[in-house]
Amino acid sequence: MVKKLLKANTSNSVSTPVSVFFPNLNGIRCIASLLVLFHHMEILKAFFGMKNFSENIFIARIGGLGVVLFFVLSGFLITYLLLAEKQKHSHIAIKSFYMRRILRIWPLYYLVVILAFLVLPRFDFFYIPHLSDNLLTDFSLKLTLYLLILPNVASVVTSTVPYAGQAWSVGVEEQFYLLWPIILSKTQHYLEVLCAIIVMIVIFSNGFLGDGLITLGHYLHISNPDWYALATIITKFFKDLRISCMAIGGIGAYVLFFNKEEILKILFSRNVQLFTYAVLVLLLLRGTPVSQEFYAVLFIIFILNMAANTNRLFSLENPIINYLGKISFGLYMCHNIAIVIAIRVFLYFFSTVDNLFHHLILTGMVFSIAIIIAALSYHCIEIRFMKLKLYFTRS
Numbered sequence: 129m130v131k132k133l134l135k136a137n138t139s140n141s142v143s144t145p146v147s148v149f150f151p152n153l154n155g156i157r158c159i160a161s162l163l164v165l166f167h168h169m170e171i172l173k174a175f176f177g178m179k180n181f182s183e184n185i186f187i188a189r190i191g192g193l194g195v196v197l198f199f200v201l202s203g204f205l206i207t208y209l210l211l212a213e214k215q216k217h218s219h220i221a222i223k224s225f226y227m228r229r230i231l232r233i234w235p236l237y238y239l240v241v242i243l244a245f246l247v248l249p250r251f252d253f254f255y256i257p258h259l260s261d262n263l264l265t266d267f268s269l270k271l272t273l274y275l276l277i278l279p280n281v282a283s284v285v286t287s288t289v290p291y292a293g294q295a296w297s298v299g300v301e302e303q304f305y306l307l308w309p310i311i312l313s314k315t316q317h318y319l320e321v322l323c324a325i326i327v328m329i330v331i332f333s334n335g336f337l338g339d340g341l342i343t344l345g346h347y348l349h350i351s352n353p354d355w356y357a358l359a360t361i362i363t364k365f366f367k368d369l370r371i372s373c374m375a376i377g378g379i380g381a382y383v384l385f386f387n388k389e390e391i392l393k394i395l396f397s398r399n400v401q402l403f404t405y406a407v408l409v410l411l412l413l414r415g416t417p418v419s420q421e422f423y424a425v426l427f428i429i430f431i432l433n434m435a436a437n438t439n440r441l442f443s444l445e446n447p448i449i450n451y452l453g454k455i456s457f458g459l460y461m462c463h464n465i466a467i468v469i470a471i472r473v474f475l476y477f478f479s480t481v482d483n484l485f486h487h488l489i490l491t492g493m494v495f496s497i498a499i500i501i502a503a504l505s506y507h508c509i510e511i512r513f514m515k516l517k518l519y520f521t522r523s
Contacts, residue, residue: 148209152434153201154453155444160197161452161459164294165467167191169494172467175256179481185415193412195297196420198460199370200427202301203377204435210312211385220313224520229305231513231520233457234277236505237298240461241274244292248465253472254291262287277302284365291464296368298461304374318382322375329372330421335363373424380428384436395429396437404429405441458502458510466498 170187173180181187214220248254249263263270266286273282274292280299282289315321383391394400408426411418433440452459470493474486481487 148212150205150435152440152444153205153431154450154456155446156197156201156431156434157453157456158444158449160194160201161456161463163190163194163197164460165463165494165498166491167194168294168464169467169491172256172464172471173481173490175259176471176475177257177480178471179487186412189412189415192420193423196370196373196423197427198297199300199373200377200380200424201431203304203374204381204428204431205377206305206308206374207312207318207378207381208385210309211318211381214312220309221520222309222313225309226305227520228517229302231517232510233298233302235509235513236457236461237277237295238275239509240295241292243465244289245271245274248291254465254468256290256468259288259290263290280368281365284361284368291468294460294464297370300368300370301374303369304371308374308378319379322378322382325375326372326421329366329369329375330419332366333363333369333372370420372421373427376421376424376428377431380432384432392432392436395432396439398439398441400429401433401441452499455499455502455506458505459498462501462505463494463498466501467494470494470497 167187167190170180170182170184171191174182210220210225245263245267249260254260270282270286270289273279273285274289274295278299279289279292280296280303283293283296311321312318382388383395404426408423408430410416411423434444470490474481474490474493478486478489481490
């Protein structure tokens with residue numbers, strides 16, 4: 129059954145690489161975006177002085193893990209598509225790949241950046257206590273880095289930008305998209321390269337390069353504090369550079385695309401599925417500190433089963449979930465705007481969050497407003513640019 133399924137997937141991907149369809153991926157996007165939304169909702173409630181669950185271990189972790197899930201899914205899908213294109217055409221049309229990514233990401237990204245820097249700060253309604261006061265700090269530097277699609281660098285070297293801080297992950301993805309098609313086009317040693325990326329990021333994120341600079345500074349008797357500040361920045365940059373998680377997603381794509389049946393039989397087994405989901409739940413509930421790469425491994429097992437295992441334990445194929453996954457980029461990029469709108473409206477009618485009923489009302493408002501904004505973004509903006517991707521798609 130595994131062999132039959134995989135041959136069907138590979139055949140489909142080779143004949144029409146840009147229209148590869150895997151079930152349940154929209155459901156996974158939906159889960160990832162909602163994890164981030166609920167995490168940020170509790171954080172923003174705290175900024176407004178409202179009762180919140182931001183200190184809860186589960187709530188504190190799900191936002192970051194939602195982003196890791198996005199990264200693993202992106203690495204899986206992009207790698208699979210590029211491998212399919214290379215197998216069919218013997219090479220990857222890199223410029224066309226870049227244009228497709230630009231049309232999908234840049235319009236909404238830049239709209240949110242413009243709103244966050246130039247529009248929303250002009251309205252008291254969108255003022256976030258304490259957090260909005262950070263905007264003017266290093267304003268020119270922040271704006272320049274965001275315009276260059278380096279929001280992850282901005283998050284390391286300066287303070288958070290209200291309503292646009294979540295875009296740091298877009299910077300990481302864009303940097304991966306910039307390099308990965310070039311690397312894939314130049315090598316046949318896909319697995320070795322992916323493993324090397326993971327090892328490099330893990331080493332650097334644990335301070336290898338930063339500590340090396342500090343040691344070098346001591347050896348050269350450098351007393352300039354900027355040198356040591358640079359070492360700290362470099363370490364934090366690599367800690368937030370989740371390309372290792374995207375590489376783990378790429379390994380999953382490699383295993384599926386090249387039909388590594390012995391591995392897939394193990395990953396698709398009922399016991400491995402049960403074990404994976406049980407470990408995920410236990411880690412989330414207990415707050416056990418493990419690396420993002422460990423979570424990425426659990427997530428790629430989840431993704432592979434959802435995408436390609438006919439004997440998966442459950443399915444996320446549902447019209448509502450599919451739609452939320454379809455508009456998930458808008459949910460991710462605009463959810464902070466929705467949260468603040470909901471909080472402001474809620475506070476107009478209630479003085480604070482006093483009980484569970486109030487929490488449920490506010491959560492429902494956040495969820496509803498976020499969906500409305502994301503739907504408007506998708507149908508009025510995103511889909512118009514996505515149609516242009518056809519001009520950069522190879523048949």
